[in-house]
Amino acid sequence: MKHNLSAAGLLVAALALGATSCSSQRTHYDDHWNNRSVGLRMGNYAYNYREDRDGEFWAYQGRQMSSVGLTLQRHFLNENPDNPLQPH
Secondary structure: OHHHHHHHHHHHHHHHHHHHHOOOOOOOOOOOOOHHHHHHHHHHHHOOOOHHHHOOHHHHHHHHHHHHHHHHHHHHOOOOOOOOOOOO
16 A cells, blocks of 8 residues: 555656746746856857847848848959949
8 A cells, every 4th residue: 555655646746846847937038147048049149030020030141141142242253233333
């Protein structure tokens, strides 16, 4: 009988631990006080990205990379597609 009480005690303890460890709210990664948001905020700061202003991140990065490509084309290839006096 003593063996059954310890098994029942372990079962109750496991159920109590499972019930208290379950969270009904999802983690807020954009919360300033959450240490899991640090990497995301550092990346957004490094890329000068704000979701409310710039929209989806990958679309923003695509616009940035096309701008970088045009700048490299103008400076290193001496080709400016916006210049009407330069033949293409």
